[in-house]
Amino acid sequence: MKLVNAYVVLPCYNEEEVLPETLKRMLELFSEMRNERLISSSSRIVFVDDGSKDRTWELISEFEKEHTEVCGIKLAHNAGHQNALYGGLMAVKDLCDCAISIDADLQDDINVIPAMIKKFRDEECHVVYGVRNRRDTDTAFKRVTALGFYKLMKVMGVDMVYNHADYRLMSKNALVALSDFEERNLFLRGIVPLIGYKSDCVYYDRNERFAGESKYPLKKMLSFAFDGITSFSINPIRMISTLGGIACVIAVAMAIYAIVQKIMGHTDSGWASIMCSIWFIGGLQLLGIGLIGEYIGKMYKEVKRRPRYIIEKFIGDTK
Numbered sequence: 001m002k003l004v005n006a007y008v009v010l011p012c013y014n015e016e017e018v019l020p021e022t023l024k025r026m027l028e029l030f031s032e033m034r035n036e037r038l039i040s041s042s043s044r045i046v047f048v049d050d051g052s053k054d055r056t057w058e059l060i061s062e063f064e065k066e067h068t069e070v071c072g073i074k075l076a077h078n079a080g081h082q083n084a085l086y087g088g089l090m091a092v093k094d095l096c097d098c099a100i101s102i103d104a105d106l107q108d109d110i111n112v113i114p115a116m117i118k119k120f121r122d123e124e125c126h127v128v129y130g131v132r133n134r135r136d137t138d139t140a141f142k143r144v145t146a147l148g149f150y151k152l153m154k155v156m157g158v159d160m161v162y163n164h165a166d167y168r169l170m171s172k173n174a175l176v177a178l179s180d181f182e183e184r185n186l187f188l189r190g191i192v193p194l195i196g197y198k199s200d201c202v203y204y205d206r207n208e209r210f211a212g213e214s215k216y217p218l219k220k221m222l223s224f225a226f227d228g229i230t231s232f233s234i235n236p237i238r239m240i241s242t243l244g245g246i247a248c249v250i251a252v253a254m255a256i257y258a259i260v261q262k263i264m265g266h267t268d269s270g271w272a273s274i275m276c277s278i279w280f281i282g283g284l285q286l287l288g289i290g291l292i293g294e295y296i297g298k299m300y301k302e303v304k305r306r307p308r309y310i311i312e313k314f315i316g317d318t319k
Contacts, residue, residue: 051078071316093175126197130167
């Protein structure tokens with residue numbers, strides 16, 4: 001059996017509390033996979049520091065000096081999770097047979113990585129998605145909102161793998177194909193399925209964070225979901241157009257009603273009904289303008305074509 005040159009890419013932002021344990025577990029896993037003759041000695045663990053403000057980069061630098069398996073990428077500033085992940089994958093796409101992306105917080109089960117590599121090696125899958133079995137570790141609110149998000153994305157016409165985040169294996173061919181997607185508004189969960197190569201899933205139970213705090217509070221999750229929707233679908237604009245049409249129909253109906261009331265002599269003016277109509281129509285207009293502005297803003301970012309990220313340092317032995 002051919003030994004696979006696999007790179008594991010871990011984006012990090014202020015993860016000094018969890019990194020030592022993450023490295024320990026990854027080194028143990030790499031040792032097991034080498035003993036099973038699954039991966040080659042040139043396989044690497046690549047930490048991507050997304051402009052952390054704590055000791056994350058110092059720890060990565062220490063790891064690289066102590067372990068030949070470790071590489072480090074330091075971004076010049078905080079580019080955001082999706083850009084940091086994409087930057088790490090693009091940096092290693094010409095160095096590996098496949099790359100596995102996983103967050104550094106140890107919530108995703110690293111023990112399914114061998115199963116991913118076997119699907120790549122034995123079944124020739126170019127993309128292998130890590131999918132959660134269930135959401136027992138989430139709060140009831142997060143379970144409901146996550147389910148609603150996936151259903152909404154499906155309604156909007158976005159092809160996504162249910163209960164999959166950014167834990168996946170991608171072959172070199174898939175990474176090269178991914179590099180052809182040049183949009184600046186990255187939503188990898190929606191982009192990767194568009195590649196179209198043979199894919200499969202492995203299932204796992206998600207763990208609690210080993211240490212530190214979540215980097216995705218509610219506000220950030222909602223922003224991420226909104227970016228995903230507006231980056232992949234124009235259906236929200238069509239929905240606003242539909243609502244505008246419905247509002248026009250209601251306005252015509254109200255005009256006919258007013259004329260009938262005038263003829264019948266029931267012409268007492270109603271302040272409440274007028275105010276409700278004004279606020280309703282005004283709200284629809286502002287919502288429509290805001291949504292259109294969101295799309296225009298994304299086009300503005302695309303046209304400028306600023307770099308998604310800037311790599312300040314790349315350390316480690318990649319031979």
